[in-house]
Amino acid sequence: MLTEGLAPSEVARRLGASVSSVLRWRDAFARGGAAALAAKPVPGRPRKLGEAQCERLWSILRAGALAYGFPTDLWTLKRIAHVIRKEFDVRYHPGHVWKILRRAGWSCQMPERRAIQRDEDKIRRWKRYRWPAIKKSRQTPRPHRIP
Secondary structure, eight states: OTTTTOOHHHHHHHHTOOHHHHHHHHHHHHHHGGGGGSOOOOOSOOOSSOHHHHHHHHHHHHHOHHHHTOSSSOOOHHHHHHHHHHHHOOOOOGGGHHHHHHHTTOOOOOOOOOOTTOOHHHHHHIIIIIHHHHSOOOOOOOOOOOO
């Protein structure tokens, strides 16, 4: 856009960037060409689990906690940390496992708290027949008469 003659302020407005960023990009392009504008990797500690390991972890998690040998089908951060340690010999604190899950686009979910013995048909019948009989009836309020 700058080579087409647009002002840095107009380029910044169109890209939603600051003018100083546009000027910095212009100077970098002048020094090193298009290669100078390429994205640079973010420095930091390398990941403990590689992509292949993460794919294997996702398949384990998709199969369910029961399939892995846990007594219920609920994945907790502590259980996932245990799986990572057992399968990949990598230690993760349960409080940091969510970072791995977020990488896969997973989010924190809480199971509904319902009794296993719950009988939906009995509940529907109770709500339809029994509840109206014991519920207080609503009386229409009447204005007070002044003698």
